[in-house]
Amino acid sequence: MAETRKASRYVVPFAVAGVAAATIGLVPALAASGDPDLPEITAQQLIEKIAASDTQTLSGTFKVSTDLGLPSVAGLADSFASGGATGGTPSTDPTEMLTKLISGTHTLRVAADGPDRQKLTILDGSDEYSLIHNGDDVWAYDSKSNEVFHEKGEAADRPAEEKELPGTPKELADEVLKAAGDTTSITVGGTATVAGRDAYQLVIKPKQSGSTVESVKIAVDAKTGTPLKFTLASVEGGKPVLDAGFTKVDFAKPAASTFDFKAPKGAKVTEGMGEGPAEHGKSPEDVEKDLEKEFGGLDGLFGGMAPGAGEGKGMNVIGEGWTTIATYDTGAKAPKTDEAPKEIQGFLDSLGDEVDGKFGSGTVFKTKIVNALMTDDGKVYVGAVTKQALVDAANAAK
Template sequence: MAAQRKTSRYVVPVAVAGIAAATIGLVPALAASGDPDLPEITAQQLIEKIAASDTEALSGTFKISTDLGLPAFDGLLGGLAGGASGDGEGSADPSAQLTKLVSGTHTLKIAADGPERQKLTLLDGKEQYSLVHNGDEVWAYDSASNQVFHEKGVEEAGQAPEKELPASPKALADEVLKAAGDTTSITVGGTANVAGRDAYRLVIEPKQQGSTVESVTIAVDAATGTPLKFTLDSTSGGKPVVDAGFTKVDFARPAASEFDFTVPKGAEVTEGDQLEKDHAAGKAPEDLEKALGDVGLGGAGQNGPEIVGEGWTAIATFDTGAAAPKTEDAPKEARGFLDALGDEVSGKFGTGTVFKTKIVNALMTEDGKVYVGAVTPQALVDAANAAK
């Protein structure tokens, strides 16, 4: 179990070329001369093509552009994550550094050679942050602070959980379409050129009213079936919330030396085991836990969430067991952030505050109940009223 947890925190998955790209974004790279002319294909056939793709080796460059509609989000996250790492902005710990990807625009380079070797380099002006998984080791280096993070004993990336999967791409496509059911529309929305490669566009749209998701679009490489680009659009309009895709991609196997790592001269090395001990001793999470507790989220998981509704309009609800906090009681670094996000609302449930993003919204009532979902604020109010 420890190895599984380490993998999820630190390893750059080989699936970064595929569904993992959903966590990052790229301004679309469409051909100026128009979309490519490709043979017609159905949504089921395109899903089968994705499922049959055996791409494990690649290298490339992409940009990250994420717009959650949050004010000063990276500053707040940086402060909390820095406190959690114990090293502030000078930490090479991936759990602190990779929070940068949730806002703004970034350029990254990646390389992957199967489940045992991956490398990601985050370029930030003249500075770089590199994360390398090679065999059972993970290395990370922050050039700005000359700090190195090292961990041994991680398992292979991209290993699937032990569960029975459909035996063929067609069977998997059937299951996906069946699961979509009455709540989702899945179609082929034409073609595109991404990173110089011809691709089909798989478009996924909610049929339900009340979701904040307008659509999800995946550009699928026509030759290999590898997803090259992912775009998540909100019903609020404007820039995509997430827009992910390669600007350059090469499916040749990277050289083995690409995944070698040598500790730079004079760099300070922090071992992952020591960082875990610090966390277990309560040194690091105290600041983050206190910050969450001060805004009423510290005990959010005490009673476990209940799910109201289904599909795209599902809402998770739980009871924090405490009265809703006052914004003025929150830590200084979170106070302005919460003020900018929160709208006071009222209904049969009493009064509360809705905290908004372009996709996920949350309602906290005066008696400490929380309603969260990729739904409109009104849908959260309706759910709270129905619970009374």
């Protein structure tokens, strides 16, 4: 417990990487060569086309290449997974496996048949890791360790949101363009061929200076309106932060057997909290109590960095649009990296830059997209903005 408490003081820099991964998502994207000749279309019409898309079935293969400008986290993740600082988790844990996608290049297979059936497989040489949702069952299987995680969940058929939403694609497009306002440029940047399909390219760029985002490009299937490509580029240049995309795609309904799963003979099966004893877990109530004790609840754990998290509990928002900065007072002096557990000390040293100003001194924990300044007196400033923008915000707050 003491080691866990010590490690918890270093949540903020790790949350930076988590937020960056969350803002990226897993939207498939990788343009092939070729510029098809398609009818002209406006940005609003293309947004309407995306909104009108009703793709329920597909299968395909795509690659995800991520470059956050971070040092390798593979060894660090293995250390934590083996119980080094936070306690062990099963190798089939989806959160643990998906964190591997925040660096390097990975090949994935995907299949979907409506809201009740989806399958995602991460390929790693001859090894595979699969997540399967089939009705009320959720399975995770790691072929390398021959371990299975199974959990029962509610059926995917849930009542629609009661809040009022735009009623037509045109209304939705109008809302998107209105939300973009004066801070964003949205244009159609030509065409592309993605996985053998003709696509339009929607280009989104900040008009404000100080953002770390250079552009977002989304390739949209010209026939179905389905997004096929998402490329996120940083003002730092170099490789895209995210370049992930379909190399093969088929919109036909996958065979029902695609989503069938039976634990292989000899596999270790762990039941989740929804059914049977959890070998590795605790009840939701116990987890909530632990979070409250260790971090002051979820808001304390993430330092109020998630949108809307911690509002009314110390989090404030500075600026607007692409240069929005969230601020949060942890109420405690920032730890020194040389006090960190040895498993993460080198990682923190490579991730952070010491800075000073009117606010005093602190450390900027950086990626190519999301940066966070943690001052020595425990205040946190985080956003998809440059290091200087964070320092300026901290100075202005004094």
